[in-house]
Amino acid sequence: MKKIFLLTLCINILLVSCNNDDDGIDPPEPIVNTAPSIPVMIYPTNNLVCIENAINFEWESSTDDEGNVPIYEVQIATDIDFTQGLNSFTTIATSNQITLEKGQLYYWRIRAKDTKDATSDYSEVFNFYTEGTGVINHIPFAPVLVYPELNSEQTDNSILLKWSAQDADGDSLVYDIYFGNDNTSLDKIASDISESEYNADLTITGEYFWKIIAKDGNGGRTVGQIWSFTKK
Structure with missing residues (x-):
């Protein structure tokens, strides 16, 4: 009877010890998702007068600390506030060709987001001209x-x-x-x-x-x- 009592006591002590050990384990830190880096624009360059109106937009890849695949959002407009003549597209590639009107001043910018919708700020704004037939005067680039x-x-x-x-x-x-x-x-x-x-x-x-x-x-x-x- 005494042996049974001692065995039961040891089991209870072990159970309490195990429970205490579990309570002392800190939960893992939650992973905070961050936005990708702002893409660096390559082409068309700022203040460029383009020969063709079919333009291949290019930019450098964004980096993402969590290894998510960046999705790029590109905006092209005829005003610097991006409210007029707006063209936009999304892609996971680092280039995309789009055909624009001839003889027009355009502005473009880009940002990146990841698959969890964390979004970077927009890049700086570049402006460029598409060359038109018979154009004799271009308006100034934006100040x-x-x-x-x-x-x-x-x-x-x-x-x-x-x-x-x-x-x-x-x-x-x-x-x-x-x-x-x-x-x-x-x-x-x-x-x-x-x-x-x-x-x-x-x-x-x-x-x-x-x-x-x-x-x-x-x-x-x-x-x-x-x-x-x-x-x-």
């Missing part, structure tokens, strides 16, 4: 922001706005500047200036918005996107 950095904070009472712009025909450009605190109603503060910089007064604190219209003197005119910064 590019130089300074101040988008959504930056400024403390001075004035700021030197800077931008750059190019023209496929090599025409000299002049600029109109629109500036203000309401992005739906900007004031024209300069017209037909040839320099690509302008000193603007910051009379109040708060958010400021501005945009550039580039003109080539031959009727070509391109409206840039609205940029912003904040005066502290």
Whole structure:
């Protein structure tokens, strides 16, 4: 009887010990899925004047830390905000050919997502021309922001706005500047200036918005996107 009691006691001790060991095991850390890297654009390059309107878009492969296969989303549009003449496609390849209209200025960008829908930011925006029959003048490429950095904070009472712009025909450009605190109603503060910089007064604190219209003197005119910064 004493042996049976001791055997039962040992079994109970072993069971308690096993249960305690199980309780001490930490659960595995959950795997956090991250988005693929932003694809690097290869072709068409920025400010390119294309010979053909059947264009093979190319980009470098994205990397994915979890080993998921990236799916690429490409957007092509006739305005820099991607709201007009929008063409888009998805693919797992790193190139795709698409035929566009001739004699048209286009913008394109790309992003990558994985099979679990984790999506990268869009790439930078490139613009290019499809060459048209009998085209004698191209409108300027969209102005590019130089300074101040988008959504930056400024403390001075004035700021030197800077931008750059190019023209496929090599025409000299002049600029109109629109500036203000309401992005739906900007004031024209300069017209037909040839320099690509302008000193603007910051009379109040708060958010400021501005945009550039580039003109080539031959009727070509391109409206840039609205940029912003904040005066502290």
